Amino acid sequence: MVSQTFEAAAPEAAVVVSRVAACIEYRGTAYRGWQRQQSGVRSVQEAVEKALSRVANHPVSTVCAGRTDAGVHASSQIIHFDSDARRSMANWFHGANANLPADISLAWAQPVEQDFHARFSAKARRYRYVIYNDPVRPAHLAHEVTWNYRTLDIERMQQAGALLVGEHDFSAYRAVACQAKSPVKTIHHLRLVRFGQFIVLDVRANAFLHHMVRNIAGVLMEIGCGERPVEWAAEVLKSRDRREGGLTAPPFGLYLVDVTYPERFQLPHRYMGPHFLSALNSLDD
Template sequence: MSTFKPAADEVAALGHTRIALGVEYKGSRYSGWQRQASGVPSVQLALERALSKVAASPISVVCAGRTDAGVHACGQVVHFDTQAVRPDKAWVMGTNAELPHDISVTWMRQMPADFHARFKATARRYRYVIYNDPIRPAHLGEEVTWNHRPLDVARMAKAAEPLLGTHDFSAFRASQCQAKSPVKQLHHLRVTQHGQMIVIDVRANAFLHHMVRNLAGVLMAIGSGDKPVEWARQVLEGRDRKTGGVTAHPYGLYLVQVEYPAPFELPGRYLGPHFLTGFERLMG
């Protein structure tokens, strides 16, 4: 399958249309977002195959943020260029008809040539969902992280406070992270409880590889009482990943929103995951 992507100033000249899509998926069956040379199942590969059938020509997509194996998305954004002319409905309903049950296109929008799903994004938002109960859940086993030890949400929320703002997040960065800089700006980091569910809701200008899962691991260690509240700040200031504890499981992690400048006018959609939508009024 072709991976050719014309530059923005070439799109119109080549007679291409740039299209953006909203995509949601359950990541449990996939090796992650990114298409791999080995051909193992990935979200990108499944989406490109479905779109190529609708377009009757090869389609290659660019996403806002690559997710790891087992990680889910409710608000992934992608773009692609095509010469195919199809009704708007075809790019949504037609593509969904070709997709497996655990991937869905939620909206489409024809975009100007200078739109880029990754590089034009101004912020990204993730939610990490923990099921906190002594008994392992029979449902949502691959969609939440189960923690059997009682977690103190107030301690977790207090520990999160020093992490807000612009910092060097090297201690929360995976060793294989390819980001040019470990400095990121955390706009909010909220910990809330809804029955047996604890939700870590985090928004930033960008994220490092495994950053949210490492944040979740630190906060859960504090919530369980294994570490003091001050430990989150100490890990941050130490800038050493080896001091940052265990990387939390991918199951409970969701990319829920990608933000862009207002002139692009991308469609809005409720924040997920679906089983948490009843808490939207409380979570904001």
């Protein structure tokens, strides 16, 4: 039970700052990533904070579950922000969406306790990387999938992906500029599923390193097209050397689709995206 809601604050009472959690979905093509940057550089965070600030009638600063790179999308980016404005959750929801650009939407908003933190309270994060596997370059969804014209053997990719599940030092799968304190992460599951011309890499871990999913996708595509043996995925992992991992896959097909929090926060559960592959939600979680 949240101790203080926006509606319950009496006009004569002292100012009460309340914390709100919200789910944001966005198409990242037009932005230089989530994080607010210097003036003139478009970011998702800046657009979200401008919209929320208009609803609150005061500057709003947000904290996200995971910063996404330029061109990366999200169907379930979780944020939190603090405000002393007395607004209902419907006010936040409708007001924010009325002020957001068409490629960003607020999916839900909910009051939470002050100890909730969008980043540090998260127990796991889940990404999906969508590959369009066809000799012909797609005219549709061009910036929402990664096109690979070579025939990919999904069974080889599945075998290679299984070698990465568990707790490992993922130094060879992170960007050189990654600032994470430790390269040791735990992958809970790594699945590859084909839907027609789409191949979807679905990966859940306690946390991810910078470019980790895109580097995994790059390695698996090299294995899938027969350029490398299945064992190469483990050899790259064992090397702990980014130079051994080949090319980083493009950002276009990458989606942040879920963030897991302790049950006590009782956050809404929204179906995982991307929307154009709704059949993915039949996958066993």
